[in-house]
Amino acid sequence: EPEVTQTPSHQVTQMGQEVILRCVPISNHLYFYWYRQILGQKVEFLVSFYNNEISEKSEIFDDQFSVERPDGSNFTLKIRSTKLEDSAMYFCASSEGDSGRVEQFFGPGTRLTVL
Amino acid sequence: AQKVTQAQTEISVVEKEDVTLDCVYETRDTTYYLFWYKQPPSGELVFLIRRNSFDEQNEISGRYSWNFQKSTSSFNFTITASQVVDSAVYFCALSEQYSGAQKLVFGQGTRLTINP
Secondary structure, three states, rough: OOHHHHHHHHHHHHOOEEEEEEEOOOOOOEEEEEEEEEOOOOOOEEEEEEOEEEEEEOOOOOOOOEOOOOOOOOEEEEEOOOOOHHHHEEEEEEEEOOOOOOOEOOOOEEEEOOO | OOEEEEOOOEEEEEOOOOOOEOOOOOOOOOOOEEEEEEEEEOOEEEEEEEEEEOOOEEEEEEEEEEEEHHHHOEEEEOOOOOOOOOOOEEEEEEEOOOOOOOEEEEEOOEEEEEEE
């Protein structure tokens, strides 16, 4: 069964460093998303991406963040100059369509720890 | 603005008991979608069910059932004859219909513990 994959599973970085989180969405999906979950809290929307551009972004997704689809399979989230409060689980998701008629499939997540 | 509230932070029951997880939502849209996701201890998010705002028919799938009531803005989830493997955090989520990609708004989650 097709699935969303994410690498690495765990990333440890020093405050101020840049990190790139990688995702491979399901191959026939066109819509891509990033969410984050601070430990013990709810899952929060960061950004949605379609046709090589951002469709919507949340207040969390400031200039520190960027997304890219560098090739036909990968979808990346870059965090520049990481802060301690960026420590969280980051989930990538993808979907076939752009409405709630289709579910989003989530990857296993990347746990980011900023020291 | 949309909002999802899961008032139950933690629930603990003994195996084989039935348990209901509550979800109340707020939205100004007339067209919207509701979801339940399960997050087991391994951390991934597993899709369980989707409902649209025009379909209030309740659904049963094996030991799972869902009760959607627009009049009270609730979308509750019941596990019948619970099992230890049902232990997880369960999230209710809402998506509004608008042009552009779908954004899921999640509730705070309910941590369900099934004790043997």
